[in-house]
Amino acid sequence: xxxxxxxxxxxxxxxxxxxxxxxxxxxVIDFMSxxxxxxxxxxxxxxxxxxxxxxxxxxxxxxEPSHTLSKLILxxxxxxxxxxxxxxxxxxxxxxx
Numbered sequence: 001x002x003x004x005x006x007x008x009x010x011x012x013x014x015x016x017x018x019x020x021x022x023x024x025x026x027x028v029i030d031f032m033s034x035x036x037x038x039x040x041x042x043x044x045x046x047x048x049x050x051x052x053x054x055x056x057x058x059x060x061x062x063x064e065p066s067h068t069l070s071k072l073i074l075x076x077x078x079x080x081x082x083x084x085x086x087x088x089x090x091x092x093x094x095x096x097x
Contacts, residue, residue, distance in 0.1 A: 017074070020074055021067075021070055021071065021074055024070040024073050024074055025066050025067055025070035028066045028069050028070050028073070029066045032065070032066060039069075040053070043069070043072075046073060046076050046077070046080075047076065048072050048073065048076050052072055053069070055068070056068035056069045056072065
């Protein structure tokens with residue numbers, strides 16, 4: 001989870017799930033009010049299922065949409081980190097920056 005903490009700008013190494021969720025939700029709320037199209041673009045790039053997004057935005061959802069979307073984002077980021085650990089890739093030669 002260290003990768004997620006760094007991406008969120010959190011400096012502590014013992015950041016818990018709820019704290020990360022809170023930071024993500026603040027960003028989601030901002031995007032929802034300022035630029036929802038960009039938020040949906042990010043959700044697409046994160047490969048979050050469209051059906052999950054639709055459920056988060058539906059009236060059947062008992063949580064705030066921003067909270068549900070934040071949980072989806074954090075869950076997906078955790079999955080991505082686990083996949084990278086399970087299937088490590090060697091650096092591509094000539095792509096060092």
